[in-house]
Amino acid sequence: DQQVKQNSPSLSVQEGRISILNCDYTNSMFDYFLWYKKYPAEGPTFLISISSIKDKNEDGRFTVFLNKSAKHLSLHIVPSQPGDSAVYFCAASASGANSKLTFGKGITLSVRP
Amino acid sequence: DAGVIQSPRHEVTEMGQEVTLRCKPISGHDYLFWYRQTMMRGLELLIYFNNNVPIDDSGMPEDRFSAKMPNASFSTLKIQPSEPRDSAVYFCASSPGGLSNQPQHFGDGTRLSIL
Numbered sequence: 001d002q003q004v005k006q007n008s009p010s011l012s013v014q015e016g017r018i019s020i021l022n023c024d025y026t027n028s029m030f031d032y033f034l035w036y037k038k039y040p041a042e043g044p045t046f047l048i049s050i051s052s053i054k055d056k057n058e059d060g061r062f063t064v065f066l067n068k069s070a071k072h073l074s075l076h077i078v079p080s081q082p083g084d085s086a087v088y089f090c091a092a093s094a095s096g097a098n099s100k101l102t103f104g105k106g107i108t109l110s111v112r113p
Numbered sequence: 114d115a116g117v118i119q120s121p122r123h124e125v126t127e128m129g130q131e132v133t134l135r136c137k138p139i140s141g142h143d144y145l146f147w148y149r150q151t152m153m154r155g156l157e158l159l160i161y162f163n164n165n166v167p168i169d170d171s172g173m174p175e176d177r178f179s180a181k182m183p184n185a186s187f188s189t190l191k192i193q194p195s196e197p198r199d200s201a202v203y204f205c206a207s208s209p210g211g212l213s214n215q216p217q218h219f220g221d222g223t224r225l226s227i228l
Contacts, residue, residue, distance in 0.1 A: 002155075034216060036219075041221065041222075042221050042222075043117070043204055043206070043219030043220050043221045043222055044156070044204070044219045045218075045219065046216035046217070046218070049216065089155075089156060100158050100161075100169065101146075101158065101217065102158075103155055103156040103157075104155060105154075105155035105156075106155060106156070
């Protein structure tokens with residue numbers, strides 16, 4: 001039972017355009033969400049996060065939006081760059097120091113020059 | 114500043130053999146996590162430690178898997194006996210505090226192939 005779902009396995013966008021990566025979750029106890037980026041043969045690296053008390057968090061070209069009623073979040077990258085080509089994982093956790101991170105299966109983003 | 118260090122990077126072994134994966138967390142990080150990544154199941158948490166003590170091992174698939182953290186700078190994940198379905202990429206991660214708001218830092222993984 002996948003509690004964090006990234007239903008689109010891949011996305012291809014043109015350099016300079018916006019990339020929108022989507023993530024859905026089913027566990028209403030989740031209140032903290034993260035995005036990780038992973039290049040081949042490397043481990044995931046933290047990109048951006050958002051708490052459920054917010055509906056938007058921005059860091060440079062990266063913005064995460066949270067829609068709690070729809071149990072949906074999205075990562076926007078604008079403008080997209082070829083170096084953004086990677087696998088992006090959505091992750092979620094519930095409150096508490098001992099909460100686990102639950103990951104989605106990832107989306108492969110390809111940014112075409 | 115060194116990140117999380119995993120060894121070996123690649124391991125190929127025959128079914129039935131014992132496999133030991135190693136991890137050195139970032140100095141000062143109190144939490145250490147072992148994950149497994151497969152195409153079918155994505156990234157799954159196997160076990161995590163806080164201050165060298167195992168907190169939650171509910172993700173460990175079967176008794177063939179065991180993990181230890183004898184000190185703050187070293188952890189092992191052992192599979193004995195190994196089976197072909199154990200083939201995956203195994204990641205170790207560490208974080209300085211509680212899971213809710215402390216991003217985890219991942220090593221580059223061990224790609225395990227069981228023949």
